[in-house]
Amino acid sequence: xxxxxxxxxxxxxxxxxxxxxxxxxxxxxxxxxxxxxxxxxxxxxxxxxxxxxxxxxxxxxxxxxxxxxxxxxxxxxxxxxxxxxxxxxxxxxxxxxxxxxxxxxxxxxxxxxxxxxxxxxxxxxxxxxxxxxxxxxxxxxxxxxxxxxxxxxxxxxxxxxxxxxxxxxxxxxxxxxxxxxxxxxxxxxxxxxxxxxxxxxxxxxxxxxxxxxxxxxxxxxxxxxxxxxxxxxxxxxxxxxxxxxxxxxxxxxxxxxxxxxxxxxxxxxxxxxxxxxxxxxxxxxxxxxxx
Amino acid sequence: xxxxxxxxxxxxxxxxxxxxxxxxxxxxxxxxxxxxxxxxxxxxxxxxxxxxxxxxxxxxxxxxxxxxxxxxxxxxxxxxxxxxxxxxxxxxxxxxxxxxxxxxxxxxxxxxxxxxxxxxxxxxxxxxxxxxxxxxxxxxxxxxxxxxxxxxxxxxxxxxxxxxxxxxxxxxxxxxxxxxxxxxxxxxxxxxxxxxxxxxxxxxxxxxxxxxxxxxxxxxxxxxxxxxxxxxxxxxxxxxxxxxxxxxxxxxxxxxxxxxxxxxxxxxxxxxxxxxxxxxxxx
Numbered sequence: 150x151x152x153x154x155x156x157x158x159x160x161x162x163x164x165x166x167x168x169x170x171x172x173x174x175x176x177x178x179x180x181x182x183x184x185x186x187x188x189x190x191x192x193x194x195x196x197x198x199x200x201x202x203x204x205x206x207x208x209x210x211x212x213x214x215x216x217x218x219x220x221x222x223x224x225x226x227x228x229x230x231x232x233x234x235x236x237x238x239x240x241x242x243x244x245x246x247x248x249x250x251x252x253x254x255x256x257x258x259x260x261x262x263x264x265x266x267x268x269x270x271x272x273x274x275x276x277x278x279x280x281x282x283x284x285x286x287x288x289x290x291x292x293x294x295x296x297x298x299x300x301x302x303x304x305x306x307x308x309x310x311x312x313x314x315x316x317x318x319x320x321x322x323x324x325x326x327x328x329x330x331x332x333x334x335x336x337x338x339x340x341x342x343x344x345x346x347x348x349x350x351x352x353x354x355x356x357x358x359x360x361x362x363x364x365x366x367x368x369x370x371x372x373x374x375x376x377x378x379x380x381x382x383x384x385x386x387x388x389x390x391x392x393x394x395x396x397x398x399x400x401x402x403x404x405x406x407x408x409x410x411x412x413x414x415x416x417x418x419x420x421x422x423x424x425x426x427x428x429x430x431x432x433x434x435x436x437x438x439x440x
Numbered sequence: 441x442x443x444x445x446x447x448x449x450x451x452x453x454x455x456x457x458x459x460x461x462x463x464x465x466x467x468x469x470x471x472x473x474x475x476x477x478x479x480x481x482x483x484x485x486x487x488x489x490x491x492x493x494x495x496x497x498x499x500x501x502x503x504x505x506x507x508x509x510x511x512x513x514x515x516x517x518x519x520x521x522x523x524x525x526x527x528x529x530x531x532x533x534x535x536x537x538x539x540x541x542x543x544x545x546x547x548x549x550x551x552x553x554x555x556x557x558x559x560x561x562x563x564x565x566x567x568x569x570x571x572x573x574x575x576x577x578x579x580x581x582x583x584x585x586x587x588x589x590x591x592x593x594x595x596x597x598x599x600x601x602x603x604x605x606x607x608x609x610x611x612x613x614x615x616x617x618x619x620x621x622x623x624x625x626x627x628x629x630x631x632x633x634x635x636x637x638x639x640x641x642x643x644x645x646x647x648x649x650x651x652x653x654x655x656x657x658x659x660x661x662x663x664x665x666x667x668x669x670x671x672x673x674x675x676x677x678x679x680x681x682x683x684x685x686x687x688x689x690x691x692x693x694x695x696x697x698x699x700x701x702x703x704x705x706x707x708x709x710x711x712x713x714x715x716x717x718x719x720x721x722x723x
Contacts, residue, residue, distance in 0.1 A: 168585070192587040192617045296486060323533070323614050325485035325644055327683035352617045355688070392619035397647070397688035397710055404714035410721055419691045426696065429721055 150218055151179040152314055152346040153203060153235075158212035160198060172198040174370040176212070180314075180348070185340050187361030187378070188350045191392035194367040196350050200316050203348070204235035217313075233262055236312030240319045242303035246291040251282070251302050254291050258310040276309035279339045281331070297328050308339065314346040315339075321356065329353075333360055355396045358382060358417040366391070379415035398422040443473040443509075444606065444638055445497060445528075450506035452492060465504070466492045468661040476605070479632045479639040481649035481669075484658030485683035490642050493658065494610045497640060498528040511605070526555065529599035531609040535591035544586075544594055545570070545579040551602040562601075569601040572635070573627050589620025593627055600631070606638035607631065613645065625651060646673065646687050650708045657684070670706035689713035696720070 160173045173195045180186055190196045201207045202214060205221050205228040213220050221231045236258075239245070248254035255276055259269045277287060280301040286294060291302055304320060317336065321329040337360055340347045351357050357364060357378070364381045366374035368391045374381050382388070385395040385403055395403070402414045402422060412425040452467040467489045474480055484490045495501045496508055499515040511527055513520040529551075532538055541547035545566050552562045570576040573593040578586065583594055592612055599607055609628065613621040625648055631637045641652065649655050655672040657665040659682050665672055673679070673686050676694040680686075686694070693707040693716060703716040 190617075191619060192589065323486075323611070323644075325683055326646075326685035328486055354618065392617060394618040398692065400710045401689060401692065401713050401717075404710060405717060408714070408718050410718065419688050419695065422688075422692050423695045426692070426717055427699070430701070 150182065151215075152182040152184070152217065153180040154213075154215040154218075155179070155199075155202075156213045156215065158202060158209045158214065160202065160207060160209050164210075171370055173202070173209070176370075176372050178365065178372050178375050180346060182346060183344050184346055185337070185360065185362045186346070186348045187357035187364045188348060188367065189352070189354065189357055189364060189393055190367030194391075195370040196367050197318060199367065200237065200318060200348065200350060203314070203316060204237050205231045206237070233258075233310055234312055235314040235316065236307040236310050238304050238307050238315070238317040238320055240322060242307075242320075243291075243296065243299035246299060246303055246306075249290060250288050251291050251294070252287040254302060255287075255306045255309050258306055262310060272309045272311060273305075276305040279308055279335060279342075280305040281335055297324060297332075300324070300332070304336075311343075312345070314348065316348045316350075318350045319352065320349070321351070321353070329356065336360075354382070354394055358396045358399070366393070378417055382417060383414055385414075442476075444476040444478075444511055445472075445474040445640075446509040447472040447493075447496070448507045448509070450493075450496065450503045450508060452496070452501060453504045466661055467496075469506070470658075470661070470663055472656065472663060472666075474606075474638060474640060477632070477636050477638055478654065479629075479652045480641070480654050480656060481652035482640065482642045482656045482658060483644070483646070483649050483684060484664075488658040489661040490658045491610050494530070494608050494640070494642050497606070497608045498525050498530055500530070526602060527604055528606045528608060529602055529604040531592070531595055531599055531607060531612050533611040533614045535588060535595050535615070538595040538598075539583045539591060542582055543579075544575065544581050544583055547583055547594055548579075548597045548601050551598050555602060565601040565603065566597075569597040572600055572631065573597045574623075587620060588616045589623040592616060592620065592624050596624070596627060596631075600637075604637070606640065608640045608642075610642045611644065612641075613643070613648065621645070621648075646685050646690075650687060657682070669708055673708060674705035 155176055155178050158173055158176045162170045162172055188196050202209055208222060246254050252273060255273045256269050259272045282301050282305055291299060321332050333356055361378055363375060364378050365372055366381060382395045382399050388395060396417055398416055398419055402412050402416045405412050406414050410429055412429060416422040416425050447470055450467050450470040451465050453465050454463050482490045499521045502516055508515045510524045513524055515524055539547055540550050548566045548569055549562050552565055570579055573596050575593050575597060583591055613624050628639055629651055632639045643649055650669045652669060655669050656663055657672060673690050676686050687708055689710050690707055693703045693713055696703050701720055703720060707713050707716055
């Protein structure tokens with residue numbers, strides 16, 4: 150069964166006013182259970198609206214959102230349950246830290262779920278471990294942490310609710326390249342360990358390419374592609390017309406291909422591109438031997 | 441040619457924290473010169489001090505010890521702060537925090553109004569600034585209906601209208617999608633090349649730093665390395681050790697060199713990289 154099924158969902162902001170804007174236009178797709186889905190799209194393409202619909206923060210004008218086969222708006226009064234099952238990490242989540250200590254902040258979600266003290270403690274410890282927060286930080290004030298640590302603490306607060314679906318909107322924005330790499334590999338490890346569904350929204354094509362099983366491409370309120378990273382980025386020209394790009398390495402492969410060099414344009418990382426080039430070179434007698 | 445901005449042995453410490461312990465210096469003896477008309481990119485990991493440095497260029501922060509001269513004026517000189525801010529404009533990361541008015545042209549005029557520029561002159565400057573960032577046709581729009589890249593260009597226009605000689609941009613593209621990033625970078629490059637405005641760009645994106653005349657790499661509150669983009673990015677290992685990336689094109693060539701293949705170390709763009717590989721394969 151799919152984890153989430155979106156059926157013909159449309160949403161218009163400011164209906165009946167002069168600011169009326171169709172944010173989503175008849176969107177339908179499914180997310181498999183345990184999948185790591187990347188979402189890309191230009192500013193205003195509907196990505197953020199879409200993810201806010203998935204955990205019931207917004208309600209569609211028409212269409213249905215099925216969580217494990219059940220319409221999330223079947224009983225509107227129980228929408229809170231959906232928010233425990235679908236965890237959402239907003240952009241710059243560190244602005245939402247508010248408790249006296251990091252431990253209390255991470256406990257906030259599990260506490261609202263009415264878990265026992267022991268369970269809460271365990272969830273907090275697990276969440277801190279997944280996000281790489283050192284135990285001694287837990288009793289500090291969140292406001293004494295560095296920017297990167299704050300970000301981790303905020304993400305831990307959502308992970309502590311142990312959601313079936315975890316949504317992250319630009320979790321690595323503003324981090325330096327190494328900080329970005331570390332955070333993304335921790336999210337990937339979390340996904341591999343918990344085997345839950347993770348949805349990542351990002352403007353970084355390199356990050357999305359490296360980490361996602363499949364990629365959803367949004368353009369002007371519509372879902373225009375849903376496929377493997379390789380398949381999506383092999384349509385580089387189309388992506389460019391939507392204000393998107395392909396990873397730099399994919400562009401290099403495309404340029405080589407145009408010059409008749411038989412590399413796979415599906416290469417998405419430096420490692421893959423390197424292997425493609427090596428393959429071509431070793432087929433060539435003039436290549437020097439590997440050191 | 442003389443320096444437009446001169447940073448001399450700058451040390452800076454943030455105010456004491458609440459729990460009484462002395463904070464460490466955020467900047468530890470930075471010395472740096474920027475020539476008039478130059479385009480300088482400043483890179484460095486989180487906490488390296490690059491944003492702290494950026495806020496010194498127009499006297500938002502003042503050195504704890506050391507001095508900064510902008511066109512010969514010391515930023516510590518209270519009487520000159522106003523003149524310094526006229527010469528050096530600052531653009532920040534999040535465009536939503538920089539927009540103050542409900543109509544694009546009013547927003548762009550805001551800085552000029554505060555400088556006491558006569559209304560007729562404001563009209564001329566606003567129109568020119570909007571044309572410079574390619575947003576003239578949006579002058580009567582509401583800024584909150586624009587895309588991130590458009591909003592950031594409006595913020596830049598607001599600075600241009602004050603006719604500064606130098607613009608400092610602190611991660612202006614961090615919140616933008618790829619097209620928005622391109623738009624902003626094209627605007628910055630154009631202002632530098634065509635209008636001769638000195639640019640200091642703080643960025644995490646190495647693809648942007650590549651466009652500069654000179655790259656300054658910060659680490660733990662000091663300048664670790666500076667040079668042309670070709671020089672700086674050819675030092676792949678040093679950069680990686682300091683939590684920085686190199687463009688993927690540079691990294692691919694670096695790996696090929698590591699295997700003994702003859703490709704240049706100074707490759708920065710996709711085109712250069714493809715060209716080097718084609719040469720290698722076709723001989």
